Amino acid sequence: MIKIKYLTGIHALNLTCKLDTCGDWHSKSINWNHPDIRESNDSVLKDYGIEEDRKVKYLDCSKKYNVANHIRALLDMLLIGNYGYAQGMKEDYICNEKYTDEIFNQVLKLKNENNWYEINNFMKKEYKTK
Template identity: 35%
Template sequence: MRYVSGLPALNLGDRSVTPGDWHHSSMDWERPFMLDTSASPYGCWGIGDEPVPGHGPMPVANHIRACLDMIVLGCFGDVQGMREYFLANPATDGVVMRQVWKLRGSRNWPSIDAFMGREYSTRWLDYKQRQMQTNRGETV
């Protein structure tokens, strides 16, 4: 399934849990950034129907999923500050870390790990340490 993600998705959706982005008027709504769930490690997780300007209801990534998609794509500059600005809710930290941990076998893992260290600091280091202790003997 194709869905809206990235910065356009951060400018849509429910803002009651996460604020997303605030550059709605500068988005190219004629051709919003689209991805396909079949090419994602997350499948259909975090995607729901939302109104998209000029298109009506379409599948759209929620704010967490949009950030995760950009991390998977290596668009770290676009998602820099996500914890403080786009997500801005400590309750999302655990969800983000669990989903990012699923990427640890990817070839881009060193960059993803470094990005998460910059975004989440000791929270990420502590999370990784707990995961490694829990999964001793697991091959990655």
């Protein structure tokens, strides 16, 4: 598997992606001087949900970036325990039931993480009886 550096977290959530999701809408209030850049091989999710070679108007316009789609950005937030920013995942950021099974399949990959208990509780709050 190829290692990919990619933009994620709240930064990626505030950009459009190829999914039919809402994302966030506060891009101008984000600190773009310190973007959340990660390495794909450092995660159990590997290259899932990473869109390649994208222009990001808030970063160096002469470069192209690999950017997490909205689902991957939210999953990365869960992995680092950033539940506050991820709150509203289902209703505010994903806004589309057609991705629920895909999200749950990816979340299950996180079951061996140290913060699985917190991730599981977060998902129960977001998705209720699902």
